[in-house]
Amino acid sequence: MCKKGSQPAVRTSFLVFLALSLALLPLLATVPKDSFQPEVLQGLRRFPVPQALQIRDPIFKKGCYDYENVTATNVCCKMKRYDFPDVAKCVQAFNATRNFRKSLFNPQHVNSSSKEIINIVFVGDSHMRYLFAAASLRLASPLLRFRNRKDMKWKDGVRALRRMRSQRFLLTVLETKHLALPVRVTYFADFFLEGIPRLMDLWEKGEEIEPTVVVMDSGLHFMTKRPDRKAIPYEKSLKSLAPHFTRLAATVPVYYKLTDDLQASRRSIHNFSLYYTKLYNEIAVRELQGTGVTLWDSTLPLSVQYNDACTKVNRNTPPLFHWKCNDLSHLGYIVVEQFADMVYNAVCNKYLGLGEGYCGQEERTLV
Structure with missing residues (x-):
């Protein structure tokens, strides 16, 4: 039993506790219920994720760009325009940081699953x-090779890619x-x-060359092949893949590209629509x-x-198709080339010694 003199102190402590509890209720309401389930908590402990990467990466966030005349200019950091010499320097510097072996430059070794290979997937x-x-x-040269694995035959890369x-x-x-x-x-x-x-299983077993970075998308074929007003099949797909994404992102950078604006969506063609986008x-x-x-x-x-x-002027510019306005479900390479530059800035800037102010200078670190 408490002494009479201690009752005011007890009452004060209780009031402080009650005030703090009430202040925390709005915050707790915003936490997903699944976050408290044991298997989720166990997964988070096993694969700690720097969530700040998802909202602060200046290369992949639209808030870091000015857009004018179909051109994106990063205002958060400097972006580099990549061509073959830059990519070659990046590859060489990448290997130098990973106990580079000269034998890898021998063409017969390029097919190996060595971790020293840069593999953009x-x-x-x-x-x-x-x-x-x-x-x-961006690797265009007489030594570039391309193949459709179904054919299993390597061809002149520049000609095939064009x-x-x-x-x-x-x-x-x-x-x-x-x-x-x-x-x-x-x-x-x-x-x-x-x-x-x-x-992922093939990468872990060494049956496919391990990726240095993985870029992916999904959604458009859910719209056309598995249409649903509430997009439930798409939502279920991402929920089921989330643990795999988490495991993959714990080892390599993973970028998920959201669905772009398309002419087909504007015209509501083939189940595309701005609503679904x-x-x-x-x-x-x-x-x-x-997920990381x-x-x-x-x-x-x-x-x-x-x-x-494209709505103003229906431009089509073969053979490189910088403008491809007749293609209602894709974008021309005038923008796709800029997408590729964003990827190369993320992969390579840290290996080129570009100096302060450039995007992607720090190695991705999971702690």
């Missing part, structure tokens, strides 16, 4: 294939390599990202929070400006 639909083509052509811009491809794996540099660019066609768990992007932002995956939305205003321009 794109996974998803045809928009990732366009980005694969743009990123691969021809790709007017071609359609069946589901397959596309690859480029350089005979004098240990670098790969790989595209895995996976419209619903259903193959991600299997692909907005809804699917909102779902992706919500479901990928806390960097959300990529800096392409969205560029796509809007590109389609605005």
